[in-house]
Amino acid sequence: MKEMAPREREASSNYLNRDLSWIEFNWRVLEEAQDQETPLLERMKFLSIVSSNLDEFMSVRVAGIKDQIKAGYTKKDFTGYTPAGLFKRVMRRAAKMVAEQYKTCRDICRQLAKEGILFTDYEDLNSSQRKAMDAYFHDIIFPVLTPMAVDQSRPFPLVHTQALYLAVVLLKEGDDPEDEPYFAIVQVPSNLSRFIEVPARSNSKKHEFVLMEDLIEQHIHTLFSGYTPLSVHGFRLTRNADLTLNEEGAEDLLEEIEKELRRRRWGVPVRLEVQKGIHPYALNQLQYEFEIEDNTIEIDGPLDLTYFMKLFGSLKGYEHLRYKPVEPVYPAELDDTDDLFSEIRNQDVLVYHPYESFDVMTDFINEAADDSRVLAIKMTLYRVSGQSPLIQALARAAESGKQVTVVVELKARFDEERNIAWARTLEQSGCHVVYGLVGLKTHAKITLVVRQEEDGLRRYVHVGTGNYNDNTAKLYTDIGLFTSHPIIGEDASALFNEVTGYSAPHNWKAFGVAPTDLKDKLFEKIRRESQHAAQGKPARIIAKMNSLSNQDVVDELYEASKAGVKIDLVIRGVCCLRPGVPGLSENIRVLSIVDRFLEHSRIWYFENGEEPEVYISSADWMTRNLTRRIELMCPVFDKHLQHTLIRILELSLNDNVKARELQPNGMYERVVNEEKPLRSQFEAMRIKSWKKKHPHPHSHEV
Incomplete structure (x- = not known):
């Protein structure tokens, strides 16, 4: 390393x-x-x-x-x-x-070149390869290109955020080289593959690629006849992408967001990336137009390395250069049944993605859609995949006469257009589509199924830490809980009633719900640990989440640390808490794990005087989650499932391969100890071998 x-x-x-x-x-x-x-x-x-x-x-x-x-x-x-x-x-x-x-x-x-994957400059191609690339340019690329001159009669054209452009400086044939040059821009087409595979050399198995912008540069003269190109360099602009919505004054929130998405293209410039060696005249033109001298970054290489992700997905073979594929297992508790409802009625079931398959969620909704005894399905959708099977199942349920209510969060950043499309599809199918409460994003992940059974109505609930997205469920670590617990079912009904109608704040029996009482309940539990520490009782907090940035929460954790509570935090990203400071946070340890999968689950453990409470949640400990979103924390009542969650926390705390420990100065250092190497995500892949083992949580140090 x-x-x-x-x-x-x-x-x-x-x-x-x-x-x-x-x-x-x-x-x-x-x-x-x-x-x-x-x-x-x-x-x-x-x-x-x-x-x-x-x-x-x-x-x-x-x-x-x-x-x-x-x-x-x-x-x-x-x-x-x-x-x-x-x-x-x-x-x-x-x-x-x-x-x-x-x-x-x-x-x-x-x-990569040693493995036979090469990014080759046009000049380094042989004659037959150049001929093929020349033909590709003239047949495929050239017809799509639009040179856009900038002069007194033609104002600077709209430059789209994060699109790739070429800045071209030109000299008119016959003009004095000392005259002011001409300037134009050319957008590199985003609807064509940026990396173009070159025909293989004779007797070679290597894969060679030429970048489209390099190919355009080689043929730039074909776009400007009568002019001599002096320089061609790439640039890329990033604009402000935040939506500014007046929800109170918006008659139709869906239409208002569509308008704002169009305005996003005109967002204020924030960053200008330019290729190293860009002509001073071109740089001056760009900085003047975008008013962005304070944030211009010169790049020594190809702009926008996000294209590597597409290449990663399109390259065939080379399996020895990838992680071995992981096949998610179907949850063992539900694997041998054709009736998910009967199993969930008998026991709560915990699902750990991506090690366990998201198919179980799809099956749950499909079974609810097709079951004649199911009367209603209610669900929150924040980010769903492009071809979500859940959308199809919900639409089918509504078409069959079931009461289907879907809370679609239109303001999920960068997924707004997709969510608008799904909202319209669901409405056309007869679903009741609700866009949440004014001023609040609906970030809670919850599904409620109401079913008529022999002994009356029964509620089946799924609560998750991650989005109902079958694609990200293969890439993110998340927890899902299936339960028919009556208290959780009652709270689930009340939550949907608050979001979809007019209801006074509910007296939650199980849930903590932001922005009303989640923060207060969280503080109660932290302070309770402080009281136990003061009484000489075991006092411990373990919390796993994405981010911790709310000052009030940080202060509460500092007070608990000073009271003697041992606190372990597993925070993947932002952390505003400074751990290990004498007299302030010496009892707090913060770990960050970045590995093959994106750590996304939120799990909170409170010792509670040797009567542990364990929660899963959609919320991070950030101001926006606690005050500006509808978020949910849900208790896990089943002791066996509590032990499973504790085991998941243990894996993270004992990781000494990918874990880094946050230092008081804000830097991260690799965890180094004498223990046997443990990589928590790889250990979690053995889920069948450890999920059913339930050691008492106090029988060892977690």
């Missing part, structure tokens, strides 16, 4: 800054691309993820910082940064990360 480039230390404060913490997380993703133990094509995939993460960070978080600066906001946040100071710090560290990323890219490309 290569040593990471040295990074600046965090400002002195009791808190780590959210945006700087996020950059440290993305460094962890980059480490996976650098790790020589990671299969080579998987390293290429991680390199792509670094880019896509950074794109979203720039278009949302950095865009927000720039908005504050533009508005003249100078107040420091709780971590001690003004917007202007934070912007400088973030961009400085992001630039270092990008430089390291492209250094890694060159290393990966050299190793």
Whole structure:
């Protein structure tokens, strides 16, 4: 494993800054691309993820910082940064990360070449290969291209966010070379493959690729007859992608979001990426047009490495350069039955994705859709896949006369268009489609099925930590709970009634629901552990989540640490808590795990005086989750299932291969100990061998 480039230390404060913490997380993703133990094509995939993460960070978080600066906001946040100071710090560290990323890219490309996967410059092709590429350009690419000149009569055209363009500087034939040059841009078509496979050389089994922008550059003269190209360099603009909605004044939220999606194309420029060596005249034109001198990044390599993800998926063979495929197992508790309802009636069932198959969720909805005794299906949808089988099942259920209610979150960032399409499909099928409450995103993951049985109506509930998405369920670690527990069923009905109708806040018997009482219930449980510690009783908190950034939660954890509560946090991404500070947080340890699958499950364990409580949740401990979203925390009552969740937490806490421990200075260090190597995700793949083992949670140190 290569040593990471040295990074600046965090400002002195009791808190780590959210945006700087996020950059440290993305460094962890980059480490996976650098790790020589990671299969080579998987390293290429991680390199792509670094880019896509950074794109979203720039278009949302950095865009927000720039908005504050533009508005003249100078107040420091709780971590001690003004917007202007934070912007400088973030961009400085992001630039270092990008430089390291492209250094890694060159290393990966050299190793891919040894395996017979080459990215070849046009000049290095032989004559027959050039002829084939010339033909491809003239037949396929040229008809799609549109050169767009910029002069007094033709204003600067719309540049789409995160699209790839070429900046072309030209000299008119016969003009004096000292005259001001001409300027034009050309968009690299996004609807054609960016990496073009070149016909193989004779007696060669190697796969060679030419990038489309390089091929366009070689033939740029064909677009500008009568002019001599002086330079051709790529550029890419990132715009503010946040939607600004007036939900109170929107007669039709769906139409309002569609309008905002069109406006997103005109969002304020946030970042300009330019190819190294860009002509000064072209750079000046771009910076002047976009007013973005403070955030221009020069790239030493191909712009937009997210294209590696598409190449990863399209390359056939090379299985030795990938992780071995994982076949999710069907949950053993439900494997030998044709009646899921009878099994769930007899016992609660916990499902751990991606090690256990998402098919069980699809089967649950399909069975509900086709069961004549099912009267109603209610479900929240935040992000669903392109061809979701759940949508088809819900539509079929509505068409058969069942009461089907679907809460579709139209404001799920970057999935708005897809969710609008699904909402219309469901409405046309007869489903009741609800868009949630004004000002709140519906982020809870819950399904309720109401069924007529011999002894009366019974509610069957599924609560999850992740989206109802069959694609991401293969890539994210998430927990799902199937239960017919009457208390959970009663709370589930009340939750849907609040979201879809007018209901006073419910007195929740099992759930904690944001934004009403989840935060308060969380604080009650943290303070209860402090009281137990003060009484000399066992006091312990283990929490696994994506992010921790709410100051109030951090302060509560600090107080618990000072009271003597042992706290272990497994936080994949942002963490504003500074662990291991004497007198403040010496009893708190924070681990981050970045590995093959995206750690996404939220599991919370409270010792509760040797009467443990274990919860799963849709919420991270962030301000937006606790105050601006409908979120859910659900208890797991079954003791055996509690033990399974504890075992999952144990695997993370004992990981000494992919785990990194957060230091007080905001940096992460590899976990090093004398224990036998344990890689939690790989151990979890043996789910059949450990899921049914239920040691008492206090029989060993977790």
